[in-house]
Amino acid sequence: MTPLKYLTTLICFVFIAIRAASGEVRNEFGEVGGKVSFGSTSLNPSVTSIIWKHRSSTGPIVKAIEWDPAEDPDVSIPNPRFKDITTLNEKTGEITITNLTVEHSGFYTIDINSKEQEQRFSLTVMAPLPKPVIKIEKIEMNPNAVNLKCEYNETIIWKNSAGETLKGSPHTPKGELITAEKKGNPDVFYTCTLKNAVSESTSDPVYERDLFEESVPWWIALIVIPVLILAFVLLYKFWTKFHSKLPIVLFSFKICVFCSYCVF
Numbered sequence: 001m002t003p004l005k006y007l008t009t010l011i012c013f014v015f016i017a018i019r020a021a022s023g024e025v026r027n028e029f030g031e032v033g034g035k036v037s038f039g040s041t042s043l044n045p046s047v048t049s050i051i052w053k054h055r056s057s058t059g060p061i062v063k064a065i066e067w068d069p070a071e072d073p074d075v076s077i078p079n080p081r082f083k084d085i086t087t088l089n090e091k092t093g094e095i096t097i098t099n100l101t102v103e104h105s106g107f108y109t110i111d112i113n114s115k116e117q118e119q120r121f122s123l124t125v126m127a128p129l130p131k132p133v134i135k136i137e138k139i140e141m142n143p144n145a146v147n148l149k150c151e152y153n154e155t156i157i158w159k160n161s162a163g164e165t166l167k168g169s170p171h172t173p174k175g176e177l178i179t180a181e182k183k184g185n186p187d188v189f190y191t192c193t194l195k196n197a198v199s200e201s202t203s204d205p206v207y208e209r210d211l212f213e214e215s216v217p218w219w220i221a222l223i224v225i226p227v228l229i230l231a232f233v234l235l236y237k238f239w240t241k242f243h244s245k246l247p248i249v250l251f252s253f254k255i256c257v258f259c260s261y262c263v264f
Contacts, residue, residue, distance in 0.1 A: 025107075028123045029197040030100045038121050039110055040094035048113055050088060052095045054079075056106035064108065065095060100125045129154060129194045129201040136211060137177075144182040146211050150192035150203070151175035157193040161205070166190075182212050 030036035039052070049068040055061045065086045066076040075090075077083050085099045093112065097104055108121040130152075137147040149171055150156050156176045158166040168176030180190055186209035193202040 024118060025120045025122050028121050030097075030104070030123060030125045031198045032100055032102065032125060032127050034100050034198070035096065035098045036100060036123065036125075037094055037096040038123075039108070039119075040089070040092045043091065043093050043112070046113075047090075047093075049111070050090065050093055051111040051114075052088070053109050053111065054082075054104075054106055055109075056103065064097075102127070124197070126196055126198055129196060129199055131201050132156075132192045132194050132203040134190065134192050134203050134206045136206070139179075144212070146180055147177050148180055148190055148192070148206065149175060149177040150194075152194050154194040154196050157195060157200075159191050159193065161187065161189045180208070180211060183208060 026038070028036060028038045048070060049066075051066045051068075052064040053061050054064045062079045062081070064077070064079060064082045065088045066078065067088055067090055068076075075088050077086055081103060082097065085097055087096045088094070089096075093110060095108070095110075102125050105123055105125045108123060110117050110119075132150055132152055135149040135151065137149060139145050139147060148158075150158070150168070151171065152175050156168055158168050158176070158178050160166060166178050168178050171177045178190070186207060188208040189205035191203050191205050193200055
C-alpha cells in the first residue's frame, strides 16, 4: 500500500471514529411553560432498560428519567428538575417534558440496555415572544411618508393590509424599519410579527389614518367662506337688530376666517 493510500485510510478512520464518538445531534426547540417530545424510535422487544440523561451548559450530567423493570417496575425520576413533568414511552423510548423552563435546555442522550446510543438531542427552551409595538418616526423632509420601526432581536416580518410581505431595512441598535408612504386610504395598515423556532407574535395594526394628518380639500374652503359672507350680508340687510351687534359679529367673523385659513 502506498503512503498516499495509508494516509487516506487513516483520515477515513479518524473521521469515522469522531463521527461514532460524537453521534448525530438533532436540534429540538420548546417554549417556556410548553411541552416537547423527542427520541421516538422502534425499539427491539429485548429492551430491558432505558435511561435518559441531561447535560446542561453549566451543570453535571444527571438522569432525567429511568426505566429498569428488573429493579423497579415503575419509572424513576431521580432529579427534582424533571419531577412530575417528565414521562417515558417504554415502547418507543420517547421522552416528554411539560412545563418547560430554561433550565431544561441542553444535551440529552438515551441509554438502551445500559448502552449509550449514537443519536443525541440538543434542546433549546425559549422564552415567550413579547407582543411587538411599532414605533412611528416622522420624516421632516417628506410629510407624506413615515418610518415604522420594530426594535427587537428576533426575526421580523412586516406585512400590510393587502397581506403582502414587506422588506425591512436593518435598524440600529436592533430591529428593522420600513418606510410607509401615504396611499390616500385611511384603512391601509401595517403589522410587525416576531418569529422564532417555536412561536410568533404580531403587533396591533398601525393604520394610515393614525400616521398622517388629514388635510381638508381646498374646494371646501371655496364653498364655506362665500356662504359665510352671504349669510353676513343677508343678516345685515334684513335684520335691523343685527346692526347694533355688527362690531361683535365682525370680530367673530375675523376669527372664523383666521381659523379657516389655519385649517385649510
